[in-house]
Amino acid sequence: MERLVIISNRVAEIGEKTQIGGLAVGIADALSRGEGLWVGWNGAVSGPGEDPATSRKQHEAITTLTFSLTEEEHENYYLGFSNRVLWPSFHYRLDLIEFSEAFAKAYSSVNKRFARTAFPELKSDDLVWVHDYHLIPVAQELRKLGSRHRIGFFLHIPFPSAEIFSAVPRHEWLRECLFQFDLIGFQTNRDLENFRLYLAEHADVEFISDNLIKAAGRIIRLGAFPIGIDVEQFAAMANKVDDAVELERMRRDILGRIQMISADRLDYSKGLPERTRAFLEFLNAYPEYRGFAEYLQIASPTREDVLAYTEIRTELEQLSGAVNGKFAEFNWSPVQYINRSIPRDKLACLFHASRIGLITPLRDGMNLVAKEYIAAQPADDPGVLILSKFAGAAEQLEEALIVNPYDAGEVAGAIRRAVTMPLEERQNRQRKLLDRIKTTDAHWWQTTFLEALGHAPYVSTQSTQSTKAAKIVRIR
Structure with a gap:
């Protein structure tokens, strides 16, 4: 052999x-x-x-x-x-x-x-x-x-x-x-x-x-x-109970809040500042979600010796602070920004508990995070994947909401559609997406x-x- x-x-x-x-x-x-x-x-x-x-x-x-x-x-x-x-x-x-x-x-x-x-x-x-x-x-x-x-x-x-x-x-x-x-x-x-x-x-x-x-x-x-990805392995991690994540999910349910999540390396190709601006556009265009919509951005550091990466970190920190400064209340911050690596088992649980996966790179070979978000979703009440048309995964994951990451208004509209999407439509999309990532694992x-x-x-x-x-x- x-x-x-x-x-x-x-x-x-x-x-x-x-x-x-x-x-x-x-x-x-x-x-x-x-x-x-x-x-x-x-x-x-x-x-x-x-x-x-x-x-x-x-x-x-x-x-x-x-x-x-x-x-x-x-x-x-x-x-x-x-x-x-x-x-x-x-x-x-x-x-x-x-x-x-x-x-x-x-x-x-x-x-x-x-x-x-x-x-x-x-x-x-x-x-x-x-x-x-x-x-x-x-x-x-x-x-x-x-x-x-x-x-x-x-x-x-x-x-x-x-x-x-x-x-x-x-x-x-x-x-x-x-x-x-x-x-x-x-x-x-x-x-x-x-x-x-x-x-x-x-x-x-x-x-x-x-x-x-x-x-x-x-x-x-x-x-x-x-x-x-290894779909079964990631799904198994997502279905394990993490006490901290579960308590936070229960708090959001009681308060009627919705969490959207993205997890990327801190890289200019991932479109992190553009994504934050799109969330800001969402809050401006749909004020009824102020106090209820939360965006969790996990950006793990990478190649910190390259100037372009230092600049993107500074820009993202300033944008996150600006959004929170404009809209935050004493018991609600619209943007939660984490600039460190999160263990995959913890990340799987966070995906499982998030209503929207916001994956909008400016250019990406594939983007396995999009597939991990799908694998982590509960079958009875799945979330919605919003995906950049410039991610390689968009060629396969056509049931996601495909967006232009450079168009903040289009991304904001997709967030609104995801928030209001009926359960049956979410389940239908999830079934097709899950079947596809299982077939091409x-x-x-x-x-x-x-x-x-x-x-x-x-x-x-x-x-x-x-x-x-x-x-x-x-x-x-």
Whole structure:
């Protein structure tokens, strides 16, 4: 049986399920089927003179192989090219790009480290699955080392329009790196179409079919594989009684109050200030809900060393204070803002107790919080999901109230509709949404991707030292 090798920027603690998020759930489930290897950064930064040596851990049949980054690598590869160049551009924020040659050099160099760490561990029949924008050059580096493995790449964030991607510094190099994968997977059909259009305009590519291209002398499979969650696990957490959450829910019921909730990383792509302005618009447009509607915004800190994230935090704090300053009463605050991480089991209970899930990113690859909100809802009295049309999840979750996050009035109107939606309509929408996230859960995601990778063409070389003599071999 083929062994699965995962290469990703970070590696989860396999044995500690409370730490596993959406991406890690799907990966851990894939690895748990047999022997597996997971290679990545351990999150540590080595000080001057310290040795960033690799560390090996074993959890049943799963081996994790991790290493630290130097301070320079962390600054230039991670905070630099990955999060000051690729992240903003893939989220349509070219105005936030900060590029330097040092960033590009470190990005290339660290990807070589990933490949050189993984390559000696590879067995001849391994399937290699590389994750996300941090590691676009890994397949190219593995090929240089002589790898003939089938290597798949999955992009967890959006793939931008052809015009946007062509403005990314080093986009031609990134494109050629992608051509060294056997399968390139995206979250949505929109992302896939954006990539096709970019190739049609900017690359010498032969389109063999909707999901096969010939580029750089190789045949590459393309596909959309929307990531899912472990629905049963999250629903089980939501149905456990949390005394503090339950007491607060009972208080709201007695006072006739309605809670809406959102939970995001504190990131400019999530549309947090725009969402707060939409709630302010709701209170202005529908004054009868003053004193009754409550908005709980959980924004966990992230990438605090990047200036754009400091600025978004300041803006959000000022907006939250302004709304409360205008409308709060001695026993009611319209906005409750939490700037720290909340454990997933607590978050599940909060979703369960909230009448509205307000998930309105300006741009998102998928947004698993939307699916978690659905999984957490009680069947007899479910809440309503309000979802941005720019979240990848909107392509699947069409029974949600789909909104334009840039239009505060439209979002305010959707809140009003959600508040007044009849029980029968809420139940009908919830049933359809729940069926869909169960059908395309985390297990389905990884199984579908790996089946496509297993059936992809792959490179066979005459020499393990060079891929110049490569030929295409179709399997099965």
